[in-house]
Each structure stands twice: as C-alpha cells, then as structure tokens.
Amino acid sequence: MRINAQLIDAETGRHVWAERYDRDMVDIFALQDxxxxxxxxALQLTLSDTDRQRLDRPDTTNVEAQEAxxxxxxxFLSYTRDGGMSAREWLKRAVTxxxxxxxxxxxxxxxxxxAWEFQWSGAEDLLERAVAQAARAIELDPELAVGHATYGWAxxxxxxxxxxxxxLERAVAxxxxxxxxxxxxxxxxxFVGQPERAPDLMRAAMRLNPKTPFYPFMxxxxxxxxxxxxxxxxxxxxxxxxxxxxxxxxxxxxxxxxEMDRMDEARVALAQVRRISPDISATLGTERFPYKxxxxxxxxxxxxxxxxxxxxxxxxxxx
Numbered sequence: 001m002r003i004n005a006q007l008i009d010a011e012t013g014r015h016v017w018a019e020r021y022d023r024d025m026v027d028i029f030a031l032q033d034x035x036x037x038x039x040x041x042a043l044q045l046t047l048s049d050t051d052r053q054r055l056d057r058p059d060t061t062n063v064e065a066q067e068a069x070x071x072x073x074x075x076f077l078s079y080t081r082d083g084g085m086s087a088r089e090w091l092k093r094a095v096t097x098x099x100x101x102x103x104x105x106x107x108x109x110x111x112x113x114x115a116w117e118f119q120w121s122g123a124e125d126l127l128e129r130a131v132a133q134a135a136r137a138i139e140l141d142p143e144l145a146v147g148h149a150t151y152g153w154a155x156x157x158x159x160x161x162x163x164x165x166x167x168l169e170r171a172v173a174x175x176x177x178x179x180x181x182x183x184x185x186x187x188x189x190x191f192v193g194q195p196e197r198a199p200d201l202m203r204a205a206m207r208l209n210p211k212t213p214f215y216p217f218m219x220x221x222x223x224x225x226x227x228x229x230x231x232x233x234x235x236x237x238x239x240x241x242x243x244x245x246x247x248x249x250x251x252x253x254x255x256x257x258x259e260m261d262r263m264d265e266a267r268v269a270l271a272q273v274r275r276i277s278p279d280i281s282a283t284l285g286t287e288r289f290p291y292k293x294x295x296x297x298x299x300x301x302x303x304x305x306x307x308x309x310x311x312x313x314x315x316x317x318x319x
Contacts, residue, residue, distance in 0.1 A: 001025045005039055017043065029058055065098035069107070076111055079213070079243060081120045087111050102141035109133035109150040113157075117288060118247070130154040145175035153184045157290050161192045179209035187218045190225055192292045198222035213242035217249050224256050225296060232256050247276045255303030266307040273309075 001024075007017040019042055023031050060066050072090030075083045088111045094104035109130045116126035123129075131154045137147035152167030168188055171181035186201035202219040209215070220235030233256055240249045250272040257266035291297040305311050 001031065003035055005035070007043070028063060029061055032058070059103045060094075060098045060101045062098040062101070065094045065101050065104065068094035068097060069101065069104045072104075072111075073107065076107070079246075081118070084111055084114055084118075084120055088115065100140055102137045102144050102147060105133045105140065106137035106144060106147040106150050109137065109154060110146075113150070113154050117157075127154060127157060131158065143174060145171040145178050145181055147171075148174065149178070149181040149184050152188065156188050156191060157288070159290065161188075161290075161292055164188050165192060177208055179205040179212065179215075182208070183212075183215050183218055187221065190218070190221050191290045191296075193296065195222040195225035213239050214246070215239075217246070217252065220256075221252060224252065224259075227259075229256055229260050245276050247273060250276065251304070254307040254309075255300055258303040258306040259299070263307075266303075270304075270307040270309060 001022070003021045003023070005019050005021065006015070008014070009016055019039070021035055021038060023034065025031065060069070068090050072087040072094060075090060076087035077083070088108065091104050091108040091111060095101050095108065098104070109132075112126045112133065113130040115121045115123075116130065131151065134147055134151035134154055137144055138151055141147060148167045149171035152164040152171065155167065156164035165185070165188055168181060168185040171178065172185055175181060182201045182205040186198040186205065189195065189197045189201070199219060199222050202215055202222065205212075206215045206219070216235040216238035220232040220239070223229070223232035223235060233253065236249050236253050236256070239246055240253070243249070250269050254266045254269035254273065257263070257269060289297055289300060291300070301311055
C-alpha cells in the first residue's frame with residue numbers, strides 16, 4: 001500500500017510538508033498506527049497526554065465495524081432525513097460487529113437525537129434511546145469526549161440541565177479541539193439562560209470547523225436571546241445560505257423578525273417553515289425547546305404567534 005500524506009496551510013494554500021509511505025498490507029490497524037506515529041515524528045509534534053492516548057488506542061480492532069462506522073458518518077454528514085436514517089442503520093451495524101465500539105455508540109446516540117428532534121422517525125423512545133446509548137459509550141470509554149458531549153446534549157432535552165452542562169464541560173475539557181463539543185455546550189448555555197457565555201464558544205467552534213453549517217445558527221440564537229437582533233439575523237442567514245432547508249433556521253428567523261416588527265420578512269420566513277414541514281405541529285414543537293427560563297420560551301413562542309403560526313396559549317398555572 002502506498003500512502004501520500006500532505007500538510008497544507010489552509011489560509012494560504014501553501015504546501016508545507018509531504019511524505020510518501022510504502023507499506024505491506026498485512027494488518028490495517030497496525031498500518032494505521034505505524035503511519036500515524038511516523039507523521040507525528042516527521043512533523044515534530046508535541047502531543048497532549050489525551051492526544052497520545054488516542055493515538056495509541058484504536059477505537060476498534062474490527063475492520064467491518066470501522067467500515068460500517070465510516071459509512072454511517074458519511075451518510076450523516078449529508079444533513080438530510082434520508083442520510084440520517086441510513087447513518088443510523090450503518091452505525092447499528094458497527095456496534096453489532098463490535099459491541100465495545102464506544103465512538104459508534106456515541107454517534108448512534110446523536111443520530112437518534114436528531115431523528116427525534118426533526119421527527120425523522122415515529123419511534124417514541126428515540127430520546128431515551130439516545131441517552132442510553134451515550135451512557136453506554138461513556139461506560140465503555142470514560143475518556144471519550146464525544147460520549148460525554150452526546151450524553152449531555154440529549155440530557156438537556158430531558159430537563160436535566162445541571163447534568164447536561166457538566167457533561168458538556170467534561171467533553172470540552174477532555175478534547176479542547178472538539179468543535180462539536182464546544183458548539184453543543186454553547187447552545188446548551190443558550191437554553192439554560194446563560195447566552196452571554198455562548199458567543200466565544202461558538203466562535204471557537206467555527207474557527208476549529210468553518211464548514212459545519214449549523215454553528216452560525218447557534219450563534220444567532222445567542223444573539224437573539226441577548227436582543228442583538230441584527231447580529232442574530234446575519235448569523236442565521238449564514239446557516240440558511242449553506243443549508244436552505246434547515247427548518248430551525250427559518251423558524252428562528254421568523255421569531256427574530258417578529259420581535260423587530262419586520263412582519264413581512266417574518267411571514268416569509270414562516271412560509272419557508274411551512275414549505276419544509278407542511279404538517280408542522282405547533283403544540284408538539286413547544287415540547288422540544290428546553291428553555292430553563294419560562295420567559296425565554298414565551299418570547300420564542302410569542303414571536304412565532306406574531307409571525308402567524310397558530311400556537312395555543314399556555315394555560316395559566318393553577319392556584
């Protein structure tokens with residue numbers, strides 16, 4: 001097998017380093033370890049203890065499991081319903097091939113959560129399943145950042161705010177360069193009433209991974225909660241320019257425009273929501289926004305009502 005490795009300066013496109021490795025194809029995992037260590041040595045990298053442990057410990061030693069995992073991730077990154085459901089099937093195969101594959105359990109948890117949030121599946125236990133699979137990932141590998149991140153993320157929607165924030169902060173501490181962990185922590189802070197902490201985390205996540213289309217949306221959510229409406233619109237539109245059918249983006253844009261009294265634009269945004277999800281259930285949707293502060297939830301729902309979505313008023317609390 002011949003492997004060509006290159007290091008390119010992403011900002012300038014300048015070619016920094018390259019090497020070619022010729023190896024006998026005997027054990028794919030041993031080959032992977034050999035090449036990884038060779039590159040680290042060639043680049044004279046200083047690794048953290050966590051990075052070195054990750055380099056020395058493969059996620060799985062089962063070739064079929066690794067292939068199923070990689071196929072699942074490629075489908076998931078399409079960010080579509082069909083892609084998500086295909087990803088779910090491949091990730092389930094991965095943990096069937098290797099029942100101790102912690103990273104596959106963690107991503108299966110996240111895919112199940114997304115299927116629950118976007119109503120991709122009619123299964124009623126998806127959220128509970130997402131929490132259980134993330135817990136399994138942590139049980140198998142307590143140092144796996146993505147396991148703690150998905151556990152915290154799913155826990156937030158169960159109303160376990162303290163557990164969610166603690167798990168996500170643990171994920172960031174374990175792997176400071178994990179953009180998803182930073183983004184999930186930022187969005188969770190939005191929901192628990194600390195949006196002022198979110199922008200720095202989101203900007204860090206966007207520097208680590210500029211290609212993920214949903215990060216600007218989370219930044220826009222923080223700006224909405226802080227009533228910085230122009231910044232919110234700009235950030236949400238960034239997401240929608242990259243993923244035009246991202247329903248939460250159009251929904252949030254309708255709310256922001258409604259609070260700005262730009263009602264024509266609010267109605268246009270809401271029309272996009274109805275286009276993407278003609279059978280949108282307003283009452284079902286209200287159950288899927290884990291705002292800790294009731295006033296934040298009221299702001300959000302009132303914005304949707306003002307934009308034209310028929311959402312029943314919440315009943316007054318009993319005496």
